[in-house]
Amino acid sequence: MTPDQIASVESTFRQIGPITQATGVEFYNRLFEIDPTTRSLFDVDMGLQAVKLMQVLAFVVSNLHAPETLLPMIRDLGRRHVAYGVTEAHYDSVVAALLFTLAHALGSAWTPDVAAAWASAFATIASEMKSAARSAAAG
Numbered sequence: 569m570t571p572d573q574i575a576s577v578e579s580t581f582r583q584i585g586p587i588t589q590a591t592g593v594e595f596y597n598r599l600f601e602i603d604p605t606t607r608s609l610f611d612v613d614m615g616l617q618a619v620k621l622m623q624v625l626a627f628v629v630s631n632l633h634a635p636e637t638l639l640p641m642i643r644d645l646g647r648r649h650v651a652y653g654v655t656e657a658h659y660d661s662v663v664a665a666l667l668f669t670l671a672h673a674l675g676s677a678w679t680p681d682v683a684a685a686w687a688s689a690f691a692t693i694a695s696e697m698k699s700a701a702r703s704a705a706a707g
């Protein structure tokens with residue numbers, strides 16, 4: 569990610585600040601719609617899950633400039649997701665649902681540059697989580 573892309577992700581994430589839980593809930597609704605195979609993985613209160621997801625996203629966003637802090641945390645998260653029954657294909661659905669939800673929450677602030685910046689952030693997160701999960705599975 570370029571410094572401009574990091575700044576763009578930080579400033580647009582701040583804009584959805586007041587509606588973070590609603591955004592998290594909308595994300596899961598969208599995810600279950602585009603990929604119904606993900607629904608049965610969640611046996612939890614989805615309101616609470618939405619809060620957890622948005623808290624982790626807030627941490628990720630505020631540490632995009634600090635990979636030495638961000639990467640170990642993302643890799644741990646990826647390893648934990650093996651136990652949740654998550655497969656590599658699920659990541660494509662999650663990233664698509666996240667981008668869709670952010671586009672909706674941000675409205676006219678969702679420009680092509682902003683979209684590219686978020687896509688780049690999620691591509692890095694998903695790829696780090698998947699590769700940590702793969703190494704964990706390989707023992």
Ligand code: HEM
Pocket residue numbers: 606609610611612617620621624625645648649652653654655658659660662693694697
């Ligand atoms: C952008 C990548 C992702 C992020 C940031 C993320 C974030 C989180 C967080 C913060 C938790 C709470 C538990 C923990 O910290 O270990 C969690 C749990 C979970 N996530 Fe993810 N996740 C991601 C990708 C995925 C994918 C691709 C799936 C597949 C559908 C998924 C399914 C789950 C499930 C099933 C749980 C456990 C719910 C339970 O407690 O039973 N996540 N995720």
